[in-house]
Amino acid sequence: MxxxxxxxxxxxxxxxxxxxxxxxxxxxxxxxxxxxxxxGVMCVGGISGFSGALMYEYFWGGADNPxxxxxxxxxxxFCLLGSLLMGLIYSFLTITLRANQNVTxxxxxxxxxxxxxxxxxxxxxxxxxxxxxxxxSVKVSTKYYMAKLPFSDSLGWFGDMFLSYGFLAYVxxxxxxxTALFIRRTRPGLNLRAVGENPATADAAGVxxxxxxxxxxxVGCMISGLGGLFYVMxxxxxxxxxxxxxxxxxxxxxxxxxxxxxxxxxxxxxxIFGGLSVLPEHLPKFVTIPMDAKPLIKxxxxxxxxxxxxxxxxRKKRETQPPEALGLSYFREDR
Amino acid sequence: xxxIPAIRFENITKRFGxxxxxxxxxxxxxxxxxxMALLGENGSGKTTLMNMLSGIYRQDEGVIYINGEEAHINSxxxxxxxxxxxxxxxxxLVDVFTAIENIALGMDKKESGGTKExxxxxxxxxxxxxxxxxxxxxxxxxxxxxxxxxxxVKTLFxxxxxxxxxxxxxxxxxxxxxxxxxxxxxxxxDGKSIIIITHKLNEVLAxxxxxxxxxxxxxxxxxxxxxxxxxxxxxxxxGEKVELDIERPDLEYKEKKLSVSHLSCRDKYGVTVLDDVSxxxxxxxxxxxxxxxxxxxxxxLEAIAGLQKTEKGSSIIYYxxxxxxETELTGLSVSEIKKMGVTLAFVPEDRLGxxxxxxxxxxxxxxxxxxxxxxxPFTDRNTPRDLAVKVKDExxxxxxxIATPVRKLSGGNVQKVLVGREIxxxxxxxxxAYAVRGLDINTSYTIYRLLxxxxxxxxxxxxxxxxxxxxLALCDRILVLCDGKVNGIxxxxxxxxxxxxxxxxxxxDDASAVPHESAQEQSDASVQDAQAETIQETKEEGxx
Numbered sequence: 060m061x062x063x064x065x066x067x068x069x070x071x072x073x074x075x076x077x078x079x080x081x082x083x084x085x086x087x088x089x090x091x092x093x094x095x096x097x098x099g100v101m102c103v104g105g106i107s108g109f110s111g112a113l114m115y116e117y118f119w120g121g122a123d124n125p126x127x128x129x130x131x132x133x134x135x136x137f138c139l140l141g142s143l144l145m146g147l148i149y150s151f152l153t154i155t156l157r158a159n160q161n162v163t164x165x166x167x168x169x170x171x172x173x174x175x176x177x178x179x180x181x182x183x184x185x186x187x188x189x190x191x192x193x194x195x196s197v198k199v200s201t202k203y204y205m206a207k208l209p210f211s212d213s214l215g216w217f218g219d220m221f222l223s224y225g226f227l228a229y230v231x232x233x234x235x236x237x238t239a240l241f242i243r244r245t246r247p248g249l250n251l252r253a254v255g256e257n258p259a260t261a262d263a264a265g266v267x268x269x270x271x272x273x274x275x276x277x278v279g280c281m282i283s284g285l286g287g288l289f290y291v292m293x294x295x296x297x298x299x300x301x302x303x304x305x306x307x308x309x310x311x312x313x314x315x316x317x318x319x320x321x322x323x324x325x326x327x328x329x330x331i332f333g334g335l336s337v338l339p340e341h342l343p344k345f346v347t348i349p350m351d352a353k354p355l356i357k358x359x360x361x362x363x364x365x366x367x368x369x370x371x372x373x374r375k376k377r378e379t380q381p382p383e384a385l386g387l388s389y390f391r392e393d394r
Numbered sequence: 395x396x397x398i399p400a401i402r403f404e405n406i407t408k409r410f411g412x413x414x415x416x417x418x419x420x421x422x423x424x425x426x427x428x429x430m431a432l433l434g435e436n437g438s439g440k441t442t443l444m445n446m447l448s449g450i451y452r453q454d455e456g457v458i459y460i461n462g463e464e465a466h467i468n469s470x471x472x473x474x475x476x477x478x479x480x481x482x483x484x485x486x487l488v489d490v491f492t493a494i495e496n497i498a499l500g501m502d503k504k505e506s507g508g509t510k511e512x513x514x515x516x517x518x519x520x521x522x523x524x525x526x527x528x529x530x531x532x533x534x535x536x537x538x539x540x541x542x543x544x545x546x547v548k549t550l551f552x553x554x555x556x557x558x559x560x561x562x563x564x565x566x567x568x569x570x571x572x573x574x575x576x577x578x579x580x581x582x583x584d585g586k587s588i589i590i591i592t593h594k595l596n597e598v599l600a601x602x603x604x605x606x607x608x609x610x611x612x613x614x615x616x617x618x619x620x621x622x623x624x625x626x627x628x629x630x631x632x633g634e635k636v637e638l639d640i641e642r643p644d645l646e647y648k649e650k651k652l653s654v655s656h657l658s659c660r661d662k663y664g665v666t667v668l669d670d671v672s673x674x675x676x677x678x679x680x681x682x683x684x685x686x687x688x689x690x691x692x693x694x695l696e697a698i699a700g701l702q703k704t705e706k707g708s709s710i711i712y713y714x715x716x717x718x719x720e721t722e723l724t725g726l727s728v729s730e731i732k733k734m735g736v737t738l739a740f741v742p743e744d745r746l747g748x749x750x751x752x753x754x755x756x757x758x759x760x761x762x763x764x765x766x767x768x769x770x771p772f773t774d775r776n777t778p779r780d781l782a783v784k785v786k787d788e789x790x791x792x793x794x795x796i797a798t799p800v801r802k803l804s805g806g807n808v809q810k811v812l813v814g815r816e817i818x819x820x821x822x823x824x825x826x827a828y829a830v831r832g833l834d835i836n837t838s839y840t841i842y843r844l845l846x847x848x849x850x851x852x853x854x855x856x857x858x859x860x861x862x863x864x865x866l867a868l869c870d871r872i873l874v875l876c877d878g879k880v881n882g883i884x885x886x887x888x889x890x891x892x893x894x895x896x897x898x899x900x901x902x903d904d905a906s907a908v909p910h911e912s913a914q915e916q917s918d919a920s921v922q923d924a925q926a927e928t929i930q931e932t933k934e935e936g937x938x
Contacts, residue, residue: 264486267471383489
């Protein structure tokens with residue numbers, strides 16, 4: 060039993076990062092912007108949050124005199140700011156300058172993962188020259204980020220499975236639910252969907268297409284960036300490691316397709332994806348598998364996405380197709 | 395009429411880039427409670443002028459006054475606030491939204507109320523003017539006419555007092571047009587100003603109070619409809635007298651070139667779009683294909699061309715009469731058909747998508763038909779270059795040079811390049827879909843002449859058209875498609891417009907197939923008849 064709970068917990072920890080990435084990307088894609096820069100955004104979100112925590116603990120006296128509020132808010136703000144910056148770069152290039160979205164997104168991913176790798180090593184060296192990255196962690200912030208919900212210890216397996224995560228996990232689920240409600244039930248949500256489906260129509264109906272695209276992309280990036288922060292704080296216990304966040308970003312993009320652009324589906328979807336991606340580490344506990352087979356198992360989420368894509372394309376239901384204008388720039392005077 | 399016009403354009407100029415002047419010093423008025431027709435050839439700046447009124451474009455010079463006050467219209471939102479609503483040619487609707495969602499789009503809950511309030515208000519508008527809208531229906535399930543109705547209701551919902559309709563009848567059947575006109579008269583009686591952009595003179599005469607005419611971006615004048623005639627309007631519109639008759643030579647000798655039988659096709663969603671279509675095409679005649687858009691015209695031509703997968707039991711037999719060979723074309727690819735020695739010319743609807751490569755010059759586009767010829771590993775560029783020069787000279791293609799990318803040419807010149815290339819194949823069967831769509835009258839007539847030349851050479855010409863007047867004037871026989879089925883083949887010399895229009899909407903053996911249209915009343919049937927006769931005599935007008 061305990062082993063299942065442990066696997067479930069590991070799955071959820073990965074799932075929350077994916078859920079942040081996915082929800083953010085759904086909001087962005089609903090506005091017609093295909094942001095393939097999400098992996099980069101998550102990297103930047105992660106490293107920004109990490110540097111915020113590092114600054115607080117090593118330079119601003121957080122380690123000696125820890126303050127719960129600052130230890131949480133400083134990394135959070137850094138993360139949101141860094142992700143927002145990435146969102147603004149993407150928005151300016153694709154919306155204002157109407158650059159190709161795929162090219163911009165991919166460059167942003169390469170940029171984001173490069174910057175985060177560089178900064179990770181650089182910052183740690185500033186804090187403690189000569190130290191290995193793996194030996195420096197932001198303990199104070201991590202402590203608050205990983206704090207369990209009250210009663211989680213007294214509720215047995217239920218508490219372990221559902222209440223034992225840091226507050227960001229519940230924020231992720233809340234954001235996904237609110238996003239689903241926003242998209243489906245509110246007027247601005249209707250306008251947002253219209254912008255992604257048919258920007259010319261939205262424009263003619265008096266919706267400010269540029270504004271919606273900017274806000275959706277930037278807010279989407281900020282939410283996605285939290286996925287990176289959650290990984291650093293909760294999954295790797297405050298230690299920065301290179302090249303681990305980017306794969307999560309790609310999984311998040313696959314998850315968007317898997318959930319057919321519906322944030323409420325993303326909650327179970329993320330747990331399935333999270334489960335599939337932690338499976339290779341835990342499967343050897345039950346069966347002996349050859350080392351070579353691990354990458355094959357890691358591939359499963361992508362294989363499942365391909366199957367969903369095939370199934371969805373065969374079904375041809377209009378409501379589960381991507382936004383019609385996804386990936387296209389909008390220019391009012393285009394004829 | 396009141397002294398203050400509902401809308402006044404004063405000295406409006408709009409340029410695109412440095413060279414193209416879409417509107418030049420246009421000054422005109424529209425009164426309250428009148429239907430004003432805005433008439434002009436293609437590229438005369440009608441839509442551009444109206445787009446400035448509806449906030450899509452911004453004028454470079456000049457002032458627009460609404461109800462006597464200077465209006466600054468920077469966005470569609472501003473236009474709505476001023477009571478101006480435009481129904482665009484390409485509907486501005488979101489396909490996956492319901493009717494109500496489309497109406498609510500862009501409005502605050504404070505303005506529009508919740509879904510319930512919207513539904514009630516929509517119902518009130520429908521009752522008042524005679525519309526029929528199903529609030530929960532998704533747009534992708536709607537017919538063209540339903541979409542248009544939704545567009546009009548949407549603008550009325552937003553309190554528009556001034557409506558602009560951009561070629562509203564281009565996609566409608568005659569019966570649907572009558573219904574639209576009845577609604578427009580109701581709106582006019584309610585004091586709304588309506589501007590209708592159109593090419594169709596009979597409609598101008600049937601519906602409008604006054605006609606404003608634009609030519610090459612310039613305002614020519616306004617006349618009272620009661621004092622106008624088809625001839626006088628045409629003269630104002632084209633500026634010079636244009637020969638209106640389309641030639642229809644009678645040829646004695648006709649040989650069977652193509653025999654289509656039991657042809658059925660499905661579209662990518664698995665819906666049957668062509669259902670058991672059978673007909674023969676003869677050399678030396680033009681076979682017209684009529685039908686409301688999306689009745690299977692595209693699939694029919696593409697099936698013959700080898701681009702469309704056909705269902706089991708379909709047969710398309712090509713007769714090579716000189717060699718007495720019959721070739722079955724179904725199941726063959728384009729290149730296999732070509733290898734068989736069958737010369738099919740195809741002028742597709744989507745000129746720069748399927749017909750030509752926009753970023754290549756005329757030579758490159760000519761090469762698309764010939765690049766496989768010869769045995770050299772290098773392609774032969776000289777023959778296509780010569781052909782390009784020949785097409786340019788003979789069809790008077792206006793282009794800076796044969797190397798200029800064809801997408802930079804105007805619509806008419808693009809079509810000339812395409813038709814010129816296809817004719818150069820010396821085809822035995824020539825297919826053209828909407829060959830004059832978007833062309834001005836002069837270019838349209840050039841295309842008709844080229845098709846007639848092919849007919850005289852003994853080619854079987856299949857012409858898919860949307861303008862019934864042109865079809866009736868040009869074609870020897872007209873095959874009418876309705877809902878993917880052949881609903882009859884009529885003689886182009888004796889058939890009437892009403893007859894064909896009715897066949898387009900009512901399946902002969904299954905009247906219930908299109909209950910929506912069949913329920914409509916022909917309130918203006920007599921007016922339509924009178925107009926149709928006038929049109930038959932003069933054979934005017936290029937298509938939209």
